[in-house]
Amino acid sequence: MSPIKTISKNDLSNFINKLIADKTFDVVGVKSKGIRFVYDNLENANELRLDHDVTIIPPKKYFLPQYEKLMDFNLEKQYEVKPNDEMKSRIIIGMHPYDVIALEQMDKVYLDSQKDDFYKKRREKTLIIASDIQNVSDRSFASSMKTNITDKGFDLLLTKLENKYAVTIGSEKGKQLLEKYAKVENAKDLDIKNIEKFRKKTLNKYKKKVNESKEEWPSILVDNYNSGVWEERSDKCIECSSCTMVCPTCYCYDVKEELALNLKTGSRIRTWDGCLLRDFTKVGSGEVFREETKERYRHRFFRKGNYLPARYGFIACVGCGRCGIACLPDIADPSDVINSLSHHIRSDDTTKFFIKQETKVAETNTIHIPRKATIKKIEKLTEAEKLFEIEMDDKKPLGHKPGQFVEVSIFGIGEAPFGFASPPSEKPTFEIAVRKIGNVTSKLHEMSVGDKIGVRGPLGNGFDVKAMEGKNLLLTLGGIGMYPMRSLINYVLDKKNRKKFKQIIILYGAKRPKEVLFLNEIQEWKKCDDTTCKLTVDRCEHGECWDGDIGLITTLFPKIRADKLDSKNTLSIIIGPPVMYKFVIKCLQTLGIPDENIFVSLERRMKCGVGKCGHCQINGVYVCKEGPVFNYSQIKNLPEAFE
Amino acid sequence: MKQKPRVAVFDFADCEGCELEIADLEEEILDLLEIVDIVSFREVMKEHSDDYDIAIIEGSVMRPMDEKRLRDIRSKAKILVALGACATIGGVNKIRNQWMHDEVIRAVYGDAQVHGNPLFDVFKTKALNEIVPVDYYIHGCPIDRDEFKHVITALALGKKPEIPRYPVCVECKKNENICQFELGAYCLGPITRAGCKAICPTHNSPCEGCRGLIKKAETECVWEVLERYNLSYEDIRRRCTMYNYGKEECNVDE
Numbered sequence: 001m002s003p004i005k006t007i008s009k010n011d012l013s014n015f016i017n018k019l020i021a022d023k024t025f026d027v028v029g030v031k032s033k034g035i036r037f038v039y040d041n042l043e044n045a046n047e048l049r050l051d052h053d054v055t056i057i058p059p060k061k062y063f064l065p066q067y068e069k070l071m072d073f074n075l076e077k078q079y080e081v082k083p084n085d086e087m088k089s090r091i092i093i094g095m096h097p098y099d100v101i102a103l104e105q106m107d108k109v110y111l112d113s114q115k116d117d118f119y120k121k122r123r124e125k126t127l128i129i130a131s132d133i134q135n136v137s138d139r140s141f142a143s144s145m146k147t148n149i150t151d152k153g154f155d156l157l158l159t160k161l162e163n164k165y166a167v168t169i170g171s172e173k174g175k176q177l178l179e180k181y182a183k184v185e186n187a188k189d190l191d192i193k194n195i196e197k198f199r200k201k202t203l204n205k206y207k208k209k210v211n212e213s214k215e216e217w218p219s220i221l222v223d224n225y226n227s228g229v230w231e232e233r234s235d236k237c238i239e240c241s242s243c244t245m246v247c248p249t250c251y252c253y254d255v256k257e258e259l260a261l262n263l264k265t266g267s268r269i270r271t272w273d274g275c276l277l278r279d280f281t282k283v284g285s286g287e288v289f290r291e292e293t294k295e296r297y298r299h300r301f302f303r304k305g306n307y308l309p310a311r312y313g314f315i316a317c318v319g320c321g322r323c324g325i326a327c328l329p330d331i332a333d334p335s336d337v338i339n340s341l342s343h344h345i346r347s348d349d350t351t352k353f354f355i356k357q358e359t360k361v362a363e364t365n366t367i368h369i370p371r372k373a374t375i376k377k378i379e380k381l382t383e384a385e386k387l388f389e390i391e392m393d394d395k396k397p398l399g400h401k402p403g404q405f406v407e408v409s410i411f412g413i414g415e416a417p418f419g420f421a422s423p424p425s426e427k428p429t430f431e432i433a434v435r436k437i438g439n440v441t442s443k444l445h446e447m448s449v450g451d452k453i454g455v456r457g458p459l460g461n462g463f464d465v466k467a468m469e470g471k472n473l474l475l476t477l478g479g480i481g482m483y484p485m486r487s488l489i490n491y492v493l494d495k496k497n498r499k500k501f502k503q504i505i506i507l508y509g510a511k512r513p514k515e516v517l518f519l520n521e522i523q524e525w526k527k528c529d530d531t532t533c534k535l536t537v538d539r540c541e542h543g544e545c546w547d548g549d550i551g552l553i554t555t556l557f558p559k560i561r562a563d564k565l566d567s568k569n570t571l572s573i574i575i576g577p578p579v580m581y582k583f584v585i586k587c588l589q590t591l592g593i594p595d596e597n598i599f600v601s602l603e604r605r606m607k608c609g610v611g612k613c614g615h616c617q618i619n620g621v622y623v624c625k626e627g628p629v630f631n632y633s634q635i636k637n638l639p640e641a642f643e
Numbered sequence: 644m645k646q647k648p649r650v651a652v653f654d655f656a657d658c659e660g661c662e663l664e665i666a667d668l669e670e671e672i673l674d675l676l677e678i679v680d681i682v683s684f685r686e687v688m689k690e691h692s693d694d695y696d697i698a699i700i701e702g703s704v705m706r707p708m709d710e711k712r713l714r715d716i717r718s719k720a721k722i723l724v725a726l727g728a729c730a731t732i733g734g735v736n737k738i739r740n741q742w743m744h745d746e747v748i749r750a751v752y753g754d755a756q757v758h759g760n761p762l763f764d765v766f767k768t769k770a771l772n773e774i775v776p777v778d779y780y781i782h783g784c785p786i787d788r789d790e791f792k793h794v795i796t797a798l799a800l801g802k803k804p805e806i807p808r809y810p811v812c813v814e815c816k817k818n819e820n821i822c823q824f825e826l827g828a829y830c831l832g833p834i835t836r837a838g839c840k841a842i843c844p845t846h847n848s849p850c851e852g853c854r855g856l857i858k859k860a861e862t863e864c865v866w867e868v869l870e871r872y873n874l875s876y877e878d879i880r881r882r883c884t885m886y887n888y889g890k891e892e893c894n895v896d897e
Contacts, residue, residue: 036821056819066817236867238833238858241809245816256805259796262674272817277809326816328824328833328868413802439802446801 005167005184006191012158012165015182016045019091022181025127028062029093030055039092050094050158053137054320058099058248059092060106063122070118070255070268070368073411079372079452081411084267087121091177093129098140098147098318100130100154102248108312109251114610117366127173130154132198136205139321141335144210147318149199159195166195208324210335214315217305217338218350224341225298225639233337234297236329241274243323243332249304249316250274252614255607259412266412268368273613275299280615283605284416284438287578289618289640299617301337302353307620310354354620355634357461367610370409370454375447376429381517384436385480386445387421390453392428398455400424401462402488403601403629406432407609408440409454410447416440417606419484419628420458423491433483433517459609460628463488463573463599471571472503474560474593476584478553478576479510482517484601485575490521493528502569505560506533509553509576513537513546534559553580557587567592575601581642585632598632602641648799651683651695652726653716655702655709656736656768660785661727662686662701668788678799697722697798699781703729703736704769708761717775722798725771726791728784728886732855733770735784737888740767770890779804784853784886787839807837810857811850815841823849824872831882834858834865853886 007015020027020042029048031040037052039059069084095103110119133148142148150157155174159166166187169175178184187195212220244250254273259266273280276296281289290296308316317334324333377389392398398406400420409415416438422431436445447453465488473492477485492501506525510516516535526533534556535548549555553576572588574581581600588598604616604623616623619638621630635641652662666687668675675681682692698720704710717723728734739747744765748757757763771777781794790806797804807813811832815822823830823844830849832841836857843850858865860879869879 033819034821035825038819056821057816061819236864238810238812238864238868240812240833242812242816242822245813258793259800260674261668261671261678261792261796263678263796263799272813274809274813277813279808325825326822328822328871329864330871412796412800443800443802 003169004187004192004195005169005178006161006164006187007167007182007184008164011183013045015178016042016048016093018181019177020044025089025091027091027093030131039094042093048093050131050160051134052094053135054096054140054322054325056322057246058102058320058322059095060102060248060251062090062092062126063103063106063119064110064251064253064270064272067269067271068118070270072265072267074265075412076264079411079454081369081454083366083369084118085121087125089125089127090122091127091129093131095128095130095154096133096142096320097130097150098142098145098320099248100128100150101147102318102320103128104153105249105308105312105314105316105318106251108314109308110612112611114367114612116610116612117368127177128154128156129174130157130170132157132159132195133202134160136202136207137321137325138207139324139333140206140319141208141210141321142319143203143206144208144335145214145315145317145319147320148203148206159198161191161194161198166191168195208321208333208335210319211339212343214317216343216346217315217317218309219347220338220341220343221302221306222347222350222352225302227341229337229340230298231294233331233340234294236331237276237293237297238328239276239278239293239296240328241276242326242328244274244276244300245272246322246326248318248320248322249308250300251612252280253608254613254615255415257412257414263412268411273615275303275614281605283603284441289604289643295640297331300332301334302619303614303617304334305338306350306353307617310351310620351620352637353639355626355630357626367456367608367612370407370415370456373453373455375449375451375453378447378449381433382515385433385517387431387433388444389422389429389431390455392455393452395428397426397428398430398458400430400458402465402491403484404458404460404462405484405606405609405628406430406455406457406459407606408432408444409456410440410443411454413443414440415454415456415607417459417609417624419601420487421483423487423494433480433486435480456609459606460624461626463629465491468492468571469500471501471569472505472566473501474505474507474565474570474572474588474591476507476553476572476574476576476588477509478580479515480517481575481577481580481601482508482510485573486518486521488573489525493525493531498528502530503565504528504531505565506531507536507553507556507560508533509536509538509556509580511538513540513544532560552583554583554587557591560591562591565591568594568597571597571599573599573601578603578642595633595636596631600630600632600635601628602630602635603628647678647680648697649682649692649695650679650697650699651692651716651720652681652686652699653683653701654685655700655713655730656705657702657727657729659686659701661729661781661783664785664788665791668792671792675795679795693719695720697724699724699726700730700771701726703733704771704774705736705765706761707764707766710774713771713774722778723771723775724779724781724794724798725777726781727786728782728853728855730771731777731780731782732887732890733768733773734853734886736768737886737890738884740889741884780806782806782836782854783839784851787842789840790838808857809837811835811837811839811841811844811854813837814839815844817841818845820844824868829869829872829874829878829882831856831879833868834860849882851885852883856883856887856890
């Protein structure tokens with residue numbers, strides 16, 4: 001059976017009306033909305049506009065809806081969670097090839113090693129009847145992106161011929177759909193020739209083009225990272241993020257809680273977020289990691305033309321032109337941006353903003369629904385900090401490594417990431433230390449033993465403790481960097497493990513004596529064999545009791561006996577506030593420790609924890625996936641890492 | 644459960660429309676009463692108590708006697724919430740700030756003898772935060788009921804409400820609206836705080852900026868847009884007069 005059929009205009013209408021009459025699925029298609037076009041439910045085949053140029057927003061709304069309920073929860077019945085499973089089958093009619101290709105790209109992101117269960121369900125329940133482009137949007141440059149035609153990614157593809165349509169069958173499901181609902185004929189040779197003719201004719205309708213082939217984008221962007229173009233263009237940016245909202249390859253999202261007024265029930269929803277918005281990178285402590293408009297503006301283009309290409313191998317712009325239409329100051333069009341960048345130098349190192357890493361991920365049924373857990377013990381550390389012991393209700397240990405993190409949910413309040421403060425354990429318990437900063441942390445501070453929380457994790461890569469064996473360890477920690485470092489220190493100093501490591505030096509800096517954490521444990525650490533532990537505080541007020549050093553963490557380094565330290569055989573690990581890294585790394589370099597031996601744990605806004613939502617990105621790297629632990633030699637060239 | 648927070652609702656110079664939005668919660672008002680005790684709410688009840696934790700205030704401040712009353716409420720309330728544009732940014736009441744008081748009074752009351760009457764003793768219209776510290780804001784003219792519910796549930800749970808700090812365009816795009824600029828209209832959406840679900844442009848009416856400006860109308864990027872759409876600075880300034888007279892830009896944290 002030939003994969004190409006033809007259908008008369010009349011029979012196409014009948015086909016679509018039969019689909020609409022079958023109530024087992026929703027039929028959506030492109031309809032007109034005033035002067036523009038949108039995807040919407042079809043009530044009749046005449047509403048379908050296969051002659052559309054482009055829709056206001058792409059069909060991503062059917063796979064990652066603008067507002068999508070992830071789960072319902074009931075605050076009265078402790079931690080009863082019901083995932084949202086109301087997803088009807090759907091047929092989308094009229095998708096242009098560039099939107100089909102954008103969806104295939106989205107599959108790579110959402111169905112990679114950590115599958116998005118909601119996306120997967122929607123995707124499986126959707127059939128795509130694509131349509132070859134008849135009219136080209138003034139802003140489209142799909143022909144430059146080679147996304148104006150496609151031979152896959154659809155179940156059926158309609159191409160307009162004279163008085164009829166060609167139907168290319170793209171899948172078994174598409175074939176069955178035709179057999180069940182449509183009257184078609186086999187395409188003749190002339191029809192097939194006419195399909196090609198039609199596509200060629202459309203090619204002449206493009207008004208915009210990119211001067212360089214899309215394969216050149218990654219290198220053009222690398223060479224222009226510090227170009228003045230970003231500032232020049234972003235000076236006009238209103239920061240409305242319309243460009244990302246209408247983009248078929250922008251899939252970043254935020255997660256929020258919605259509560260019923262009676263405070264008994266609620267739902268967790270996700271909604272589109274945009275990297276042009278200032279709060280996109282904002283973490284609990286208030287820090288914003290892409291503070292300048294220029295940086296956010298540049299990020300969007302790099303994500304499309306360099307970061308995602310490095311990760312997945314495709315250019316994440318399909319040339320639909322929607323951003324060009326939506327952007328009021330007209331600065332968002334990628335074809336204009338690429339054309340305005342200088343192309344003199346060509347760098348071969350196009351993946352320099354990305355770290356390739358094979359991370360093994362535990363198979364889970366869901367990346368969104370937290371596991372139920374119970375607070376077992378609470379210990380007050382300082383005025384603003386508490387240590388929580390948490391037990392998984394299913395009694396299954398998390399199996400975490402030091403340096404990994406968990407997302408803790410308090411339904412009705414939200415979710416926040418915490419590094420493990422306890423060493424790996426075979427028990428179903430773990431510890432997190434919590435400083436009262438935002439909504440989730442404040443609520444945790446109010447909670448009592450026996451209260452229920454939700455847990456997702458372990459997430460992130462964690463420290464490679466095997467690689468640390470046989471080495472000296474120089475551990476530098478500042479402030480709440482103590483939490484995750486404690487997990488590592490208690491692991492390496494554990495009697496069972498201590499012999500595996502050589503000399504251990506711990507340098508710990510806190511702001512004030514009263515902020516020094518785990519002082520009792522530190523006394524125990526000091527007693528361990530071949531272990532040095534030096535403490536310093538930034539300042540000590542009159543009346544405060546302190547017998548350690550006073551000064552910044554860097555003042556501790558001269559006190560290390562450098563002559564006795566085999567620096568080449570020393571691994572150094574740094575965890576602390578963002579401002580600390582630069583200075584500590586300088587000290588380490590003075591000690592002769594090679595960059596490859598330095599490891600850092602970085603903090604960003606880890607929202608989804610599974611490389612989807614986009615908030616924690618440092619250039620092309622997801623902190624939640626490739627991190628939070630990084631080898632310094634790998635990350636030092638990422639401009640956003642230590643800004 | 645902890646003791647329910649005691650809530651009092653007050654009004655100053657306003658149309659009481661935002662209070663009406665609360666009263667309009669209909670059956671949900673019973674849910675509201677389950678999580679808070681309403682001890683004063685002139686629009687819907689006779690009872691009144693001065694013992695409250697949360698004061699929700701609609702309206703702008705126009706007179707010395709209002710100022711005194713507002714300070715008194717602030718001294719009694721642990722948490723003060725500004726309700727609606729009149730309270731959060733001054734709103735339509737600020738339109739009159741462009742004229743002298745005498746002119747305004749003459750225009751409204753003609754020859755009636757109001758001089759010396761404290762009810763007519765007005766100063767320039769002020770938003771609440773120009774007189775007392777405001778803890779939380781429920782923006783809009785009128786407010787969005789869902790946002791009211793969000794703020795009230797957050798406060799009942801002891802959580803900081805999350806109010807958008809990005810422009811209306813974000814929500815407008817999600818609603819798949821044709822841009823008002825594309826339709827030849829001009830809209831304050833790009834510089835106005837979201838949270839209203841872009842209700843006006845969704846109903847084909849340009850944004851008037853009732854939730855406050857998060858960017859100055861004078862910034863270069865806005866100029867660029869005006870120029871591209873053949874608009875003058877005067878056009879946008881005039882539109883800003885409706886809700887944002889004399890107020891260049893809101894602190895995004897408001």
